[in-house]
Amino acid sequence: MAWPADGETLVAELARFRRLALVEGGPGPALRLAEVLGIDPCRVGQRLAGFTSAPDLTAVQRLLDGERVLMDLDVLFEPALQLDPLALLREQARRVGGVVAVWPGGIGDGRATYSVAGRFDRYDAALADAIVLRAQPVVFPDDVPFTMERIP
Known part of the structure; x- marks a missing residue:
């Protein structure tokens, strides 16, 4: 595996299949993929x-129209918004031809979670047709x- 070729391959796969990639463990991979795409996250x-009400x-x-690399998603879990963050991200991937999103919670056992049980902002949903990218340290630029991990 070598960078940036593997990043370009992943971006092409996301676009071809209009898939969602969730990044776990920090924004590093999303920032590197944004560089490959030549865009700002x-x-x-x-x-x-900027909204005065929810x-x-x-x-x-509409606000996310055309965006392919998304970060700082915590606000999407605000109960006042009445959103399903994972469904929103999947739909965004379908609309723009693939999305990389930095997931602010945990990912494991085929589920994406946010917060802890009993809290007002708790979120727990099954993952399907997604790619999970887990940050790992790099030593060399390539x-x-x-x-x-591909989740069927």
Whole structure:
């Protein structure tokens, strides 16, 4: 495996199949993939901060229109928004031809979670048709910054 060729291959796969890739363990891989794409990542929290009241799903989708690398997703778990963050990200991937999103919670056993049981912002959903990228340290510039797991 070598970088950036493996990043380009992943980006092509995401675009071809309009898939979602969730990054676990920090934003490093998403930032490196944004470089491959030649774009700046979208910081969702900053984008939504401009609203004076809770936006609806359509407003959030409009705000994210065309964005392929998403970070700072914590705001999507705010109960006042009444969103399903994973469904929103999947739909975004279908609309723009693949999305890389830095998941702010945990991923394991085929599930994506956020927060802890009993909290108002708890989220737990099954993962399907997604790629999980787990950050890993790099020593050389051509090291791939993640391991990859395909979830059918």
